[in-house]
Amino acid sequence: MTLQTAERPRLSTPARIPRTGRGEKNKVSRWQIWVPLGLYLVFTLVPFYWMLVFAFRPRGSSSLLPWPITFDNFAVVWNDLGFAIFFQNSLMVGVASLFMTTVIALAGGYALARYDFRGKKLFMMGMLCTQFIPGAMMLIPLFEIFRTFGLVNSLWSLVIAETVFQLPLSLILISGFIRNVPVELEQAAWVDGCGRLRGFFAVVLPLLRPALVAVGSFAFIHSWNNFLFALMFVSDQEKFTVPVGLSYTLGEFSVDFGALAAGGVVAAVPVVLVFAFIQRYLVQGMSAGAVKG
Template identity: 85%
Template sequence: MTTVLERPEAAVSPARPAPGRSAQRVSRWQIWAPLALYLLFTLVPFYWMLVFAFRPRGSSSLLPWPITFDNFATVWNDLGFAMFFRNSLMVGLASLVATTLIALAGGYALARYEFRGKRAFMVGMLCTQFIPGAMMLIPLFEIFRTLGLVNSLWSLVIAETVFQLPLSLILISGFIKNIPVELEQAAWVDGCGRLRGFLAVVLPLLRPALVAVGSFAFIHSWNNFLFALMFVNEQEKFTVPVGLSYTLGEFSVDFGALAAGGVVAAVPVVLVFAFIQKYLVQGMSAGAVKG
């Protein structure tokens, strides 16, 4: 004869009520409040830069009204910002091309070939990321002086390419490892050589990685101030960051010109991120998952 033991009423846990609107509101505030504070902290400096850039000189208004472009005319024409902009664009594009091509060749070799010291080489490249650029100024300056590249834009291109290569190699190598080697082998069976198979099969799949590597190289070279300040000493070869520093006088600061120059300097970076955002996320995630 079996007996059924009834659970006491106190031991029975009451059913949880379904979350109502108040709970949903609390969860939404918990998400949106930190984001709003972060956006406020991030966007306020940009807002003040726009206010100083577009409002007339001597005005203390919190809004850029009436809007004027006198500050941009002063920066572009009087301070020679058009020349600085052109120099930065040349250095950025050259660094982009050099970094992408070298990282593409080296990343393919790291992903597809096995050789002695490969792991030590990868560790060495990772360790170079912990070395600040300021520590390399004197050796680089001596090298460029010996090669006759001081006060040349090519010195900036070489320095930027060297400092961007380790991370670029790792990203592209990790991305290529995610591409099945059987795709290349099928191309070899069809009569393609290694180079032709790479160009026909692998290279089209590397678009997100190439965009990520190229964008990082361009943006880093565009924003770099230290190398341009140390390796170039003629005003005709200054880049945008060094040109911006010349709006700071010894006893006064032209805030309108400085803000206008900052807006002009930020436009290319904003445009690059706007157009490559989806490729950038794909390239970073695919290159960092495996390998």
């Protein structure tokens, strides 16, 4: 008798999936990143390029490059149009708004973060709702208040208005950041003999640097760029700010593009410098303040 061996079933080998080379995959991902980023940069930087071209090229020139470079437009803006005074006024308003917003938001944010009181959630909701009110709707009430207290045609009216409109977001941001600071650190300082105020300055305040930089920078930049309040509350030319001064380069029948572009460069320099020095603190402050709250 012959034994027949059962044939083993043959397993079919799966078809190999063609692999994409690592270089080709990276090439596709690079295109997907750099093409939209390049288009965005072109769309963003072209207006700045034309502003620099009009600011630095001679009057009457139609060259696409600012050559030969001239500073005549800046001399006209700074000396003839009085931008030196406008720049000083904007700087005073911006620094004062920065200081007042930061100090008040720091005190209020600590109270919201460390104390529980009746109506706290309602208060926070009211602060958030104020962000939906445009500034133009508050012009008449603010003007009446400033006229009652004799603050019309004063730089203090701009400082107060900017501080009021910046406080809600600043309070929420700083309160959220303080919640991330463990309260045990303050309690340890209290055990060592520090009071609440001294413990706050010794323990909590050094950890709030990113939040303070974020709040202060937003307050400064918003007050520096604000045009509506400065136009409505100030009528004396010696108290104009930079945005209002820029509007006076627009004539009734003609526009001095060189002076307008030079004024735009002067107005943009402080904002660019602020963002260049505080960008890492700004990201830390915004991310830390948005974690809790």
